[in-house]
Amino acid sequence: MISDPIHSNSPQNNPWMIAAYRTARAMEIFCVIMLAILLANSIRARINDPNNPVKLENLLVQLSQNPKDENLKKEIRNLDVTIRKNYFRSQFIAKYGLCLLIGALVVYLLCLEYLRSGNKTTPLPNVNIAKEPWLNPALSRRSIYVLGGIMGGVLLSLIVLSRHDVTYAYIHNDLFTVSNTASAPASPPPPMVQQLASAPATVPTAPTAATAPTPSNALANANTAAGTPLLGTAANTASSTPALRPVTPTAITPISPNVQTGVPTPSAAASNDSAASIATAYPSSWSNQWNMFRGPSGTGICTLSDIPLQWDGTQNQNILWKAPIPLPGWSSPIVWKDNIFFTGGDKTQRLVYCYSLSYGSINWQYKVHVKGCNTVPQVGDDTGFAAQTMATDGKRVYAIFPTGELVCLDFTGKPLWLKFLGTPDNEYGMAASLLLCEGKLIVQSDQGSDSTDKKSSIMAFDGKTGKQLWRTPRPVGSSWATPIAIKVNGKTEIITAGNPWVISYDPATGKEIWRCECLGGEVAPSPIFSGPFVVVSNQGANIVAIRPTGKGDITKTGIAWMGMDGLPDIVSPLSDGKRVYLFTTQGQITCYDTMTGKELWTHQMADNIKASPTLVGNSIYLLDTKGVMHILAAGDQFNETGKNPVGERTYSSPAYVDNKIIIRGEKDLFCIGK
Amino acid sequence: MAAAENKKTRREFIADGIRTGGLIIASGAIGALAASSHAEDTVWQIDPYKCTNCGLCATSCVLDQSTVKCMHAFAMCGYCNLCSGMLRPERVGNTIEAENVQCPTFAIQRSYVENPYFQYVIDENLCIGCAKCSKGCDAFGNGSLFMQIRHDRCLNCNQCSIAEVCPAQAIVRVPAGKPYLLKSKIKQDG
Incomplete structure (x- = not known):
């Protein structure tokens, strides 16, 4: 502490000492004020971050609905200027404020040293300590408290001032892994979230579909839903290539539902109620991987460039390697960096495989047997014992089987946790693939003949420990559609499709957000989103565009439009943001306008399709059952730009990673690339 | 007497002299060998062909304002009237107003060349490395806008904090003598 030279007796009457004392006091106050300014500036800089201008983005969405609103434009311009001014002002304050703070500290220390040098006295023994032995430890403790407080304050300041200490996106997974349901964070949208202009959607079928489930239907359903191909049915589709799609949520003019009179017609699309801003919900660290069924978004959108355009498996042209697959299965391959994962199985064994992306060799395989699983369920030939596609978050890899076995392995094949969920009661065998959402592993387990069986549920597990975080019963019978995670107006939701309900769940608690009764039959195609709508479709029902903005039962208020042509039975739909494409197993492709629901075109392919399609840039990669990849240009007309055979029958949806496509054939795994 | 004893013979x-000279030469040789075997200095740089324009560069750099800036390959640029790097795809008009422009800090500036061409220039003092422009250019243009680490700002940390989070592993070490990975025709030849 500074001794007061003015009121003491020592040589402090030296005017320089007095000046030094007063300067030190002034610097003390200055440093405290400057520190406060810097802290406030740091907090304000975060609020006015031009990288994440939430308010501005909301205004832009509003403007897209009312493009001629001049007042809104003025407001946007003013806000934009304000954000930029504040940002650069905070940069200025941070830069020069820190310099001033350091300068003041230096002056302060110099003054202290000067005062100390002029106040040297012979230290005297502290008589109080001799008299009161407890005093010394007390002083020591106080010193420790004070020092600890100062260090804590410094650390706190560093944490607050350091804007880039930890990237939200980087720790996104772990944050959610450790968070439990009770304290679900209202997480800010991670910066990496890409609002793709389009997303693939699956289609729910009409609830009135009266057709009894046939093995082929079930097979088809399983494929689409699980992302794994069923025997004889198509698998998930390919994704495609190139450049990142622009992200902005397209402005939508929601269509007025006309439920009472039946199917809303395209012309009914004109109402202007709350339009949702829908975006993908995966962290940016997944954007270069293919870690789930239909990619990180679950909707068949590939954001990479350099996806191969030409190959010929029969001539070994642009085939990097081809590796035999030991056990059958229709699950689609997933890829994380140099690891390809998929499952295979039969009545006697179920295995998880890890192949090397570079060489096509088996890195490891893990034979699954979970204690308690002693019954092998009946499954359809088209579904099999390895229909569900795996998922990985880059640290752990998860697999589920129609036997009810759920396993989590690390990247070396070592089991981290195993669970037996009970033998499923599903006529054709379970096929819904796994979903990862906010660090949780989501399992949709739809069973029984209908909702009265009360066997269906959706569950969330902690990816790290396997602990069940929540379980919500579902009012549906068996289905095979894979759920997807999307952000609706910045809030993450899990969208599920079943008969008859499309239901949205809160991933933090498992509570239902909204439901819409619009599906029927054997629901296998997965949901997608397109523009402001969640889109579902299923054979025997309709294609339905739902506004996901309400609460509770939105059947009468949330349906924007419906269509009845080209309804899929297995293959999940796809969207490029402006259009929705449906694919039937028999090879019929039907294109709808996203905003109006108007049917734009339809085309009949020569071959069957079971794999779900993928959008790469402006191209649709569509794999038929003969192993030929059709490359179509997304647009208002059918336009096939390429055909590439792999030389083997294919049902699973391929995986798309940088420069490569991984295709699971009937017997072999193919790596396409140059 | 003693001085005479200490006197050296020729x-x-x-x-x-030979011993001292030998030691000096040996030292020099060792020094030269050490210098020649010294690895070439390297710096961090973004491979523009791997970059997915995710925008993490803007928020992951240890500097308050990211060292990553947009660069423009003029040799590739189409000098478009409607630049997809400058204007948002969902814009409501083609004017350079806040509601139509991609860049959150107005770091892209354009100047008229001749009808219908415009030249686009990046003001690096304003650029925060958000990659919105390069994403737009990649998606709808020819990719002439791309992100690079500017070495007049980069601290060349031992472990680049952007590289740690880059989902495309696009941050690589390059020779300090050729610190930029420019696109296509304008590869740096020294």
Whole structure:
């Protein structure tokens, strides 16, 4: 502490000492004020971050609905200027404020040293300590408290001032892994979230579909839903290539539902109620991987460039390697960096495989047997014992089987946790693939003949420990559609499709957000989103565009439009943001306008399709059952730009990673690339 | 007497000289060898062909304002009237107003060349490395806008904090003598 030279007796009457004392006091106050300014500036800089201008983005969405609103434009311009001014002002304050703070500290220390040098006295023994032995430890403790407080304050300041200490996106997974349901964070949208202009959607079928489930239907359903191909049915589709799609949520003019009179017609699309801003919900660290069924978004959108355009498996042209697959299965391959994962199985064994992306060799395989699983369920030939596609978050890899076995392995094949969920009661065998959402592993387990069986549920597990975080019963019978995670107006939701309900769940608690009764039959195609709508479709029902903005039962208020042509039975739909494409197993492709629901075109392919399609840039990669990849240009007309055979029958949806496509054939795994 | 004993003979003086010279030459040789075997200095840089324009560069750099800036390959640029790097795809008009422009800090500036061409220039003092422009250019243009680490700002940390989070592993070490990975025709030839 500074001794007061003015009121003491020592040589402090030296005017320089007095000046030094007063300067030190002034610097003390200055440093405290400057520190406060810097802290406030740091907090304000975060609020006015031009990288994440939430308010501005909301205004832009509003403007897209009312493009001629001049007042809104003025407001946007003013806000934009304000954000930029504040940002650069905070940069200025941070830069020069820190310099001033350091300068003041230096002056302060110099003054202290000067005062100390002029106040040297012979230290005297502290008589109080001799008299009161407890005093010394007390002083020591106080010193420790004070020092600890100062260090804590410094650390706190560093944490607050350091804007880039930890990237939200980087720790996104772990944050959610450790968070439990009770304290679900209202997480800010991670910066990496890409609002793709389009997303693939699956289609729910009409609830009135009266057709009894046939093995082929079930097979088809399983494929689409699980992302794994069923025997004889198509698998998930390919994704495609190139450049990142622009992200902005397209402005939508929601269509007025006309439920009472039946199917809303395209012309009914004109109402202007709350339009949702829908975006993908995966962290940016997944954007270069293919870690789930239909990619990180679950909707068949590939954001990479350099996806191969030409190959010929029969001539070994642009085939990097081809590796035999030991056990059958229709699950689609997933890829994380140099690891390809998929499952295979039969009545006697179920295995998880890890192949090397570079060489096509088996890195490891893990034979699954979970204690308690002693019954092998009946499954359809088209579904099999390895229909569900795996998922990985880059640290752990998860697999589920129609036997009810759920396993989590690390990247070396070592089991981290195993669970037996009970033998499923599903006529054709379970096929819904796994979903990862906010660090949780989501399992949709739809069973029984209908909702009265009360066997269906959706569950969330902690990816790290396997602990069940929540379980919500579902009012549906068996289905095979894979759920997807999307952000609706910045809030993450899990969208599920079943008969008859499309239901949205809160991933933090498992509570239902909204439901819409619009599906029927054997629901296998997965949901997608397109523009402001969640889109579902299923054979025997309709294609339905739902506004996901309400609460509770939105059947009468949330349906924007419906269509009845080209309804899929297995293959999940796809969207490029402006259009929705449906694919039937028999090879019929039907294109709808996203905003109006108007049917734009339809085309009949020569071959069957079971794999779900993928959008790469402006191209649709569509794999038929003969192993030929059709490359179509997304647009208002059918336009096939390429055909590439792999030389083997294919049902699973391929995986798309940088420069490569991984295709699971009937017997072999193919790596396409140059 | 003692001085006479300490006096070196000519033979001893030459021998000492040779020994000293040998040591100096050996030291020099070792130094030269060490210098020649020294690895070339490297710096961090973004491979523009791997970059997915995710925008993490803007928020992951240890500097308050990211060292990553947008660069423009003029040799590739189409000098478009409607630049997809400058204007948002969902814009409501083609004017350079806040509601139509991609860049959150107005770091892209354009100047008229001749009808219908415009030249686009990046003001690096304003650029925060958000990659919105390069994403737009990649998606709808020819990719002439791309992100690079500017070495007049980069601290060349031992472990680049952007590289740690880059989902495309696009941050690589490059020779300090050729610190930029420019696109296509304008590869740096020294």
